[in-house]
Amino acid sequence: MASVEIDQLTNALARLPGLGPRSARRAVLHLLKKREGTLVPLLRALETVDAKLATCSICGNVDTSDPCGVCTDVKRDARSLCVVEEVSDLWALDRSRLFPGRFHVLGGRLSALDGVRPEDLGIDTLIGRVAGGEVDEVVLAMNATLEGQTTAHYLSERLESFPVRITQLAHGLPVGGELDYLDEGTLAQALRARRPVA
Amino acid sequence: MASVEIDQLTNALARLPGLGPRSARRAVLHLLKKREGTLVPLLRALETVDAKLATCSICGNVDTSDPCGVCTDVKRDARSLCVVEEVSDLWALDRSRLFPGRFHVLGGRLSALDGVRPEDLGIDTLIGRVAGGEVDEVVLAMNATLEGQTTAHYLSERLESFPVRITQLAHGLPVGGELDYLDEGTLAQALRARRPVA
Incomplete structure (x- = not known):
């Protein structure tokens, strides 16, 4: 039985990519049960990042x-x-x-x-x-x-x-790529950009 | 290129069940890019829960x-x-x-x-x-x-x-359970606890 505040935390976590309602609930339970080890560090890290967050005016990072x-x-x-x-x-x-x-x-x-x-x-x-x-x-x-x-x-x-x-960037076979499994587009690029064997 | 503060946030998220280093990084990028919609609500929800969190002295919830x-x-x-x-x-x-x-x-x-x-x-x-x-x-x-x-x-x-x-709680077949796929323990329980058809 979760209070309004816990539900809000679950919803906030569920909006992150890779987490759904179910996994967000599991994460919240984990946070509540291991407060000092997980909830507090996450809270502090979020506070710091929220306070300092900036978009680089030179490169956009x-x-x-x-x-x-x-x-x-x-x-x-x-x-x-x-x-x-x-x-x-x-x-x-x-x-x-x-x-x-x-x-x-x-x-x-x-x-x-x-x-x-x-x-x-x-x-x-x-x-x-x-x-x-x-x-x-x-x-x-x-x-x-x-x-x-x-x-x-x-x-x-x-x-x-x-x-x-x-x-x-060069286009071609990715490392570990097998011809049989690669799409025609990649094969065409790799063939067109073929290089002499050194 | 992540700063120390962003790395700390990634690590704090990666400790949650269901998230690893890679998905935590994706989540952090999401938080940074949608600050008002995701980072701030998550921060506020964590603050509230951290401030109010309690173990029920009656039931342990x-x-x-x-x-x-x-x-x-x-x-x-x-x-x-x-x-x-x-x-x-x-x-x-x-x-x-x-x-x-x-x-x-x-x-x-x-x-x-x-x-x-x-x-x-x-x-x-x-x-x-x-x-x-x-x-x-x-x-x-x-x-x-x-x-x-x-x-x-x-x-x-x-x-x-x-x-x-x-x-x-009763033990037996789960809803949707097919006999062919259930373990012997469950079948034994279900058979032992069989009930007259109403």
Whole structure:
């Protein structure tokens, strides 16, 4: 028998992706039973993040400082800029620690269906960063979807007048991918972009 | 690229049942991007519950008041008492709205393996409630596990000297259960407890 307050907590948790009403209830019971070990740390962490949360005015990342930790990291190569659709893409690439440069988050992708136009995305700020002359290479790291690739194509046209190298992520077989299970689109890309054996 | 504060929030969420590091990260991104709609309500709900959280001194339920909402509900039949192992069992039975009486949470089950003895459970408070003479029937609603049934057997012996009716949940086929897929234990119980067709 849950009180109004506990129900509100359950509902707030159930709105998170990956949790439904049932798993939210289990999570709440866990929080209530292990108050010191789970509820209090979660509460403190939420308070801190809520107080400090900011969108980076340079790259569009969300972080607890503005400019964000990536933009202020002096060990990163500021002359190399990786453009992504969403903050989650930035985090995914950053986790892999493979890209030593900085990022730029568009905040979406061009989409006729959803009515997303160039002015709805962080494209002007990107052009501004490139026009500033601080960048040598722009890596277009859009998703390999129709809308992602449309966005990449649009950006490459907007950027071609600047003296920067414009690249995009390679398309082909994913690691561990078996030909038999891959879609024709991926196979076609992999075949078209085939490279001489070193 | 997540700051220390965001990492702490991810870790706090990842400790909840049903969430791992990956889904916690997705949940955090969701919280950060939809701050007003998700982060703030979750924060407020946690604050309220943290401030009010209490274990009911009568029945052992966790709620935002003591005595809890079940014990103070005057529409419930105080002469009928349902004994359960855990708070989650109380919530499950209460959600079904099938039991109109009150509850008593033991806080576990007797277990030689885990070293849980009668004095570790809320048995003395149960005896106290029954000895007070306010109860006509005690429903033993332990899980249909070996330890649950051991606990029910122990409780029925402890309670037999009191002038109360002691019952336990019926065992048998679950609704929708197909004989072919049910274990022998359930079939044996169902056969042993067979009833004349009305």
